[in-house]
Amino acid sequence: xxxxxxxxxxxxxxxxxxxxxxxxxxxxxxxxxxxxxxxxxxxxxxxxxxxxxxxxxxxxxxxxxxxxxxxxxxxxxxxxxxxxxxxxxxxxxxxxxxxxxxxxxxxxxxxxxxxxxxxxxxxxxxxxxxxxxxxxxxxxxxxxxxxxxxxxxxxxxxxxxxxxxxxxxxxxxxxxxxxxxxxxxxxxxxxxxxxxxxxxxxxxxxxxxxxxxxxxxxxxxxxxxxxxxxxxxxxxxxxxxxxx
Amino acid sequence: xxxxxxxxxxxxxxxxxxxxxxxxxxxxxxxxxxxxxxxxxxxxxxxxxxxxxxxxxxxxxxxxxxxxxxxxxxxxxxxxxxxxxxxxxxxxxxxxxxxxxxxxxxxxxxxxxxxxxxxxxxxxxxxxxxxxxxxxxxxxxxxxxxxxxxxxxxxxxxxxxxxxxxxxxxxxxxxxxxxxxxxxxxxxxxxxxxxxxxxxxxxxxxxxxxxxxxxxxxxxxxxxxxxxxxx
Numbered sequence: 001x002x003x004x005x006x007x008x009x010x011x012x013x014x015x016x017x018x019x020x021x022x023x024x025x026x027x028x029x030x031x032x033x034x035x036x037x038x039x040x041x042x043x044x045x046x047x048x049x050x051x052x053x054x055x056x057x058x059x060x061x062x063x064x065x066x067x068x069x070x071x072x073x074x075x076x077x078x079x080x081x082x083x084x085x086x087x088x089x090x091x092x093x094x095x096x097x098x099x100x101x102x103x104x105x106x107x108x109x110x111x112x113x114x115x116x117x118x119x120x121x122x123x124x125x126x127x128x129x130x131x132x133x134x135x136x137x138x139x140x141x142x143x144x145x146x147x148x149x150x151x152x153x154x155x156x157x158x159x160x161x162x163x164x165x166x167x168x169x170x171x172x173x174x175x176x177x178x179x180x181x182x183x184x185x186x187x188x189x190x191x192x193x194x195x196x197x198x199x200x201x202x203x204x205x206x207x208x209x210x211x212x213x214x215x216x217x218x219x220x221x222x223x224x225x226x227x228x229x230x231x232x233x234x235x236x237x238x239x240x241x242x243x244x
Numbered sequence: 245x246x247x248x249x250x251x252x253x254x255x256x257x258x259x260x261x262x263x264x265x266x267x268x269x270x271x272x273x274x275x276x277x278x279x280x281x282x283x284x285x286x287x288x289x290x291x292x293x294x295x296x297x298x299x300x301x302x303x304x305x306x307x308x309x310x311x312x313x314x315x316x317x318x319x320x321x322x323x324x325x326x327x328x329x330x331x332x333x334x335x336x337x338x339x340x341x342x343x344x345x346x347x348x349x350x351x352x353x354x355x356x357x358x359x360x361x362x363x364x365x366x367x368x369x370x371x372x373x374x375x376x377x378x379x380x381x382x383x384x385x386x387x388x389x390x391x392x393x394x395x396x397x398x399x400x401x402x403x404x405x406x407x408x409x410x411x412x413x414x415x416x417x418x419x420x421x422x423x424x425x426x427x428x429x430x431x432x433x434x435x436x437x438x439x440x441x442x443x444x445x446x447x448x449x450x451x452x453x454x455x456x457x458x459x460x461x462x463x464x465x466x467x468x469x470x471x472x473x474x475x
Contacts, residue, residue, distance in 0.1 A: 012369065015365055015368060015369045016369070018365045019362055019365035019366050019369075022358055022361055022362035022365060023362050025355075025358060026354070026358065026359060026362065026390045026394075027352060027390050027391065028362075028390050028391045028394050029391055088391070089350055089391075090350055090352065108395070111390075111391045111392075111394030111395045111398060112362065112363075112366050112394065112398075113366075114366070114369070
């Protein structure tokens, strides 16, 4: 098992850690449920680095592992078709699942049921964001200070979407005029067709220009002056692009 | 000389102690007496105290055999030093419970404190009240089916999940032993107490207690488990 690190400064996760650590010497069955990409497996790997891990998708492998081990970590447990057929008697079992359909059955089998919080619900979220930002900045060799727009971070798929949204923000912040032109070139090269392409693709330039201008100057009158446009022309374009 | 608070010691004495007013109202009762009150009326005990009190102020011990449901006593001590209050202490009889029905398949030697602590941690994740644990860390390991016992404890804890505080007390029961395969073993008391508790799954708890070879007492605001400490 490779060396893994689960980062947490959350009181709720500390309680799960304490509970699971206490069961290290006991022959009991525990279940950790939580959404995808909340770090469940990494978390268990930090607590039980030397255990045997088996994927519940591999049914035969799982049955064999149960016959030959007193301690077993079963991941993708939601894939188990028939819980009753598994023999957990006098074994230390830690099952990891994204969801549980047969909650009543699980409640009869697992003495300890823990729920991994969603990323968005964790009180140490800011620590996590900072950790991933530092890591990604290092990867991208960005050695200057960048502040992220927290409103644009995506938590819908927990760590996966958070990392992706940090990558995206950091990359966008570092683009030069030349990078933007290259991006546009690639895009336009793929998309150009028809007989009205100039007007159709004008929004690529005009929309962000007006949006940024309005956010910066807070007034259409001021922005019209900065852009060197007639006020009515600017209002028409704001309506055309449905900018609020 | 500094004053000593004897109340703690009386409170946790395994022999019931009750203090009555002259009209028979309970002024104080210790934990063991509270449990006993589930099996007899206060008046019965008050009448007993009055009947066996010494003729003048003082202390009088009497040897007599008393039974209140599963509670058995071999003697009482009645104390009074004024006309206002009268106290009675009941002495537990040593009982040997013979249980040939116990099947210990899947049971392993277990430190009950570790198992209990793991269950407390699980309960504590969502519990908003305060937990007070009073335990004896010197209780030796004994046979428990760890998974079944934990499943049982989890259900018991849910009966207190809306309480503001929960007192958990673990101790060795004095004066009572269990006999298994011709050997005598101690009994461990695990008591969970709050101001109130849920009662919807009492029947299920009785079945689970039986499965774990445990005697359960389900009372208004407390649950008491008597766990045979078979080694």
